[in-house]
Amino acid sequence: MALTGRLGLLALLGALVPLLVPSWWTLLALWGVLLLGVVADLALAGNVRALRFHRTGDTSVRLGQSATVTLTVENLGRRRLKARLRDVWPPSAGATPRTARVDVPAGERRRVEMSLTPTRRGDRRAITVVVRSVGPLGLAARQLSRPAPWTVRALPAFPSRRHLPAKLARLRELTGAHVALIRGQGTEFDSLREYVDGDDVRSIDWRATARRGDVVVRTWRPERDRRIYLVLDTGRTSAGRVGDIPRLDCSMDAALLLGALASRAGDRVDLLAYDRRVRTRVEGASRTDLLPAMVHAMAPLEPELLECDAAGMVSTLMARVRQRCLVVLLTDLNTAAIEEGLLPLLPQLTARHLVMIAAVADPRLGEMAAGRGDLAAVYDAAAAERARADRRRLTAELRAHGVEVVDAPPDEIAPALADAYLALKAAGRL
Amino acid sequence: MVTQAPPQAPAEPSAGQVARRRWRSSRGIVGVLFALAVIAVVLAALRPTGSNEQLDPTSAKRDGTRAIAELLKQRGTPVTVARHASEAAAASTPRSMLVVSRSERLTDADIERLRSTPGDLLLLAPGRDVLAVLAPGVTSAGPSFEETSDPGCEMPFAKLAGRVKFGDSQTYDDPDEGVGCYKAAGSPRLVSLIAGNRSVTVVGSSGFLTNEHLDEEGNAALAMGMIGVPPSVIWLIPDKPAAGSGAGDKTITDMVPFGVWLFFLELVVTVLLVAAWRARRLGPVVAEALPVAVRSAETVEGRARLYRAARARDRASDALRSGARERIVPLLGLPRGSAQDPASMHEIVAAVAVRTGREEAYVGAALYGPEPADDAGLIALTDVLDDLERQVRQS
Numbered sequence: 001m002a003l004t005g006r007l008g009l010l011a012l013l014g015a016l017v018p019l020l021v022p023s024w025w026t027l028l029a030l031w032g033v034l035l036l037g038v039v040a041d042l043a044l045a046g047n048v049r050a051l052r053f054h055r056t057g058d059t060s061v062r063l064g065q066s067a068t069v070t071l072t073v074e075n076l077g078r079r080r081l082k083a084r085l086r087d088v089w090p091p092s093a094g095a096t097p098r099t100a101r102v103d104v105p106a107g108e109r110r111r112v113e114m115s116l117t118p119t120r121r122g123d124r125r126a127i128t129v130v131v132r133s134v135g136p137l138g139l140a141a142r143q144l145s146r147p148a149p150w151t152v153r154a155l156p157a158f159p160s161r162r163h164l165p166a167k168l169a170r171l172r173e174l175t176g177a178h179v180a181l182i183r184g185q186g187t188e189f190d191s192l193r194e195y196v197d198g199d200d201v202r203s204i205d206w207r208a209t210a211r212r213g214d215v216v217v218r219t220w221r222p223e224r225d226r227r228i229y230l231v232l233d234t235g236r237t238s239a240g241r242v243g244d245i246p247r248l249d250c251s252m253d254a255a256l257l258l259g260a261l262a263s264r265a266g267d268r269v270d271l272l273a274y275d276r277r278v279r280t281r282v283e284g285a286s287r288t289d290l291l292p293a294m295v296h297a298m299a300p301l302e303p304e305l306l307e308c309d310a311a312g313m314v315s316t317l318m319a320r321v322r323q324r325c326l327v328v329l330l331t332d333l334n335t336a337a338i339e340e341g342l343l344p345l346l347p348q349l350t351a352r353h354l355v356m357i358a359a360v361a362d363p364r365l366g367e368m369a370a371g372r373g374d375l376a377a378v379y380d381a382a383a384a385e386r387a388r389a390d391r392r393r394l395t396a397e398l399r400a401h402g403v404e405v406v407d408a409p410p411d412e413i414a415p416a417l418a419d420a421y422l423a424l425k426a427a428g429r430l
Numbered sequence: 431m432v433t434q435a436p437p438q439a440p441a442e443p444s445a446g447q448v449a450r451r452r453w454r455s456s457r458g459i460v461g462v463l464f465a466l467a468v469i470a471v472v473l474a475a476l477r478p479t480g481s482n483e484q485l486d487p488t489s490a491k492r493d494g495t496r497a498i499a500e501l502l503k504q505r506g507t508p509v510t511v512a513r514h515a516s517e518a519a520a521a522s523t524p525r526s527m528l529v530v531s532r533s534e535r536l537t538d539a540d541i542e543r544l545r546s547t548p549g550d551l552l553l554l555a556p557g558r559d560v561l562a563v564l565a566p567g568v569t570s571a572g573p574s575f576e577e578t579s580d581p582g583c584e585m586p587f588a589k590l591a592g593r594v595k596f597g598d599s600q601t602y603d604d605p606d607e608g609v610g611c612y613k614a615a616g617s618p619r620l621v622s623l624i625a626g627n628r629s630v631t632v633v634g635s636s637g638f639l640t641n642e643h644l645d646e647e648g649n650a651a652l653a654m655g656m657i658g659v660p661p662s663v664i665w666l667i668p669d670k671p672a673a674g675s676g677a678g679d680k681t682i683t684d685m686v687p688f689g690v691w692l693f694f695l696e697l698v699v700t701v702l703l704v705a706a707w708r709a710r711r712l713g714p715v716v717a718e719a720l721p722v723a724v725r726s727a728e729t730v731e732g733r734a735r736l737y738r739a740a741r742a743r744d745r746a747s748d749a750l751r752s753g754a755r756e757r758i759v760p761l762l763g764l765p766r767g768s769a770q771d772p773a774s775m776h777e778i779v780a781a782v783a784v785r786t787g788r789e790e791a792y793v794g795a796a797l798y799g800p801e802p803a804d805d806a807g808l809i810a811l812t813d814v815l816d817d818l819e820r821q822v823r824q825s
Binding site: 012099364 | 805
């Protein structure tokens with residue numbers, strides 16, 4: 001039940017009556033009239049209890065785009081229902097319209113289209129549907145709140161997918177027709193074929209030539225079916241914002257580009273998100289399923305405000321992957337976190353796997369280091385130089401352990417990581 | 431990862447802008463408060479300033495009437511001061527003169543008591559209810575602000591007194607019986623009549639009797655004339671009626687009509703109904719966990735502030751120099767590692783000196799020198815390092 005402003009207005013106007021006829025009876029009569037109006041309204045208002053809600057529509061949406069969720073209101077009652085309806089979503093779901101008017105004749109259904117534009121990644125759950133049906137006099141309304149569950153998953157925006165065609169073109173250069181012409185583009189033996197003018201004489205397979213009586217060359221191709229293990233660090237360092245975006249989101253973007261590229265290149269890609277426990281895992285996804293699986297696995301991930309447990313991460317990795325693979329660790333080059341956590345465990349990891357660390361650099365450091373003029377700016381510059389020196393030292397230390405390090409600002413980290421992968425592939429180091 | 435251009439941080443508003451914005455948002459309230467203050471001051475200024483001793487024949491203050499009392503005594507007429515109507519009634523004799531001042535303090539019962547007194551009456555600026563009982567037939571006709579007035583009647587004492595300065599005064603309708611004097615716009619300020627078997631004089635002003643004004647124009651003469659030469663004068667100046675004495679124990683709530691009570695009761699009900707209307711929202715308030723917002727460079731900024739707070743010029747200059755060396759060394763074609771290696775100091779300094787054409791001592795002081803002596807030195811050091819780096823880059 002809900003009262004309306006009209007009732008308050010009537011009560012206010014009614015306050016003039018006892019001034020004219022000062023008697024208790026006047027007042028009681030006035031209240032009686034108002035009460036009667038309220039009771040009549042409640043009795044005559046549409047029956048909100050007879051409503052049933054059904055939902056259809058999108059269950060996932062890429063961040064920055066709009067999803068449409070349709071709420072169907074079914075009136076099982078015997079009377080027509082005119083009501084105001086509010087489909088309640090969390091604020092970050094960006095649901096519009098906030099309220100809608102519905103007019104459902106008895107036994108019929110009407111649809112209410114909700115447009116959702118989430119402002120943050122993750123799952124957005126519909127909380128409830130509230131219907132308020134005002135009676136014919138407009139004095140009181142019947143109100144009911146009933147859950148109509150639905151979840152819309154806001155997926156990572158994956159803005160770096162625009163780099164994918166360029167990287168795929170480079171990949172095709174490695175795998176495609178050029179292989180025949182340029183030796184050394186791959187390291188894996190592919191096939192034998194007849195010599196054509198222009199082939200590198202060093203690629204002639206003399207044994208086969210002797211057997212066939214014709215000059216035969218070996219062709220090479222890049223390795224396929226290698227395993228790539230993407231590890232997302234969701235610990236405290238991933239919460240820091242670079243620009244206005246959490247570091248974790250930049251890492252996800254880079255991981256998605258690398259995953260898309262590697263799966264097209266014929267490699268198997270797995271994903272692990274870890275801080276002190278496994279947050280999410282994508283393993284054994286087929287080539288076509290990989291990207292949707294990764295995107296869905298990443299969507300609800302949020303940075304946890306605790307120190308990443310490097311030992312746990314390494315042991316999880318070692319337990320899950322036996323054969324050699326490329327481990328891409330997306331984290332931050334934070335001196336304290338890496339030196340105390342990961343560095344002592346690196347030999348264990350590098351002994352079996354090829355390790356690559358991708359870190360998002362903060363452009364703000366560069367701005368601060370370039371600061372000149374007044375004392376505050378100079379001290380800022382000094383602190384930034386110090387931070388950069390720490391980062392350089394850490395990078396050198398990691399490289400000394402045989403780790404590939406990709407350190408790039410947020411708008412370059414995804415293509416830089418893809419390039420590093422392609423370089424490894426071209427060099428046959430996978 | 432595509433970074434959106436960081437949203438333009440709104441410019442920090444200046445103190446003036448802040449003050450203007452606050453003024454704009456609060457000027458309504460300030461205006462209302464100011465208006466209230468002005469109204470309060472005006473009301474306070476308009477409040478009647480009558481003191482407790484006004485018209486008191488024992489008071490020698492400006493607004494007392496001791497002067498007239500003394501005059502009467504000198505003439506041999508005793509003046510009895512009555513502080514209550516019953517005292518006055520008790521003292522009253524058929525030949526006495528009862529002067530009724532401050533009659534607004536009389537309760538209805540007091541006025542009734544005075545009606546039954548035998549002697550003559552002089553009513554000083556009486557109220558409506560006093561007039562109705564003690565001077566039947568005299569009705570008030572509005573105030574007059576003419577300061578002075580001529581008698582304009584045949585009353586002997588008025589003719590003797592002549593011109594009188596009344597100040598602000600009440601006027602009365604010309605009575606059917608009795609005589610009206612000192613007219614303003616046709617309405618007399620002084621009415622003398624016979625009520626029952628006594629003479630009643632009503633005068634619209636009491637100010638002319640006070641110590642302050644008694645000596646002006648014919649004030650004193652009129653006063654003496656009105657009182658005349660009775661064997662005794664009873665000057666009634668009632669005290670404020672005590673609570674519970676009959677009048678004045680009606681509180682304001684007793685006087686509010688019943689309908690108004692019902693009106694307010696209905697208003698309360700209305701407020702409750704409106705509150706119920708506004709309180710019932712369409713659906714719950716949705717709480718949502720928000721992500722943390724920590725800038726990645728926050729620790730670096732914190733370190734910079736610590737440097738500044740501690741005036742750590744040594745640390746700062748070290749960091750700046752090693753950063754500059756780190757950038758210069760690859761340009762010189764030397765191994766990267768030598769930038770932080772003290773052993774290759776001479777090599778680097780010499781190479782930079784050759785490339786820039788500067789003296790080795792200058793270059794050495796810039797790249798490896800001691801900590802700057804003061805803050806200006808630190809700022810100068812950054813300029814020198816920038817210069818060297820640019821020259822190496824351009825050479």
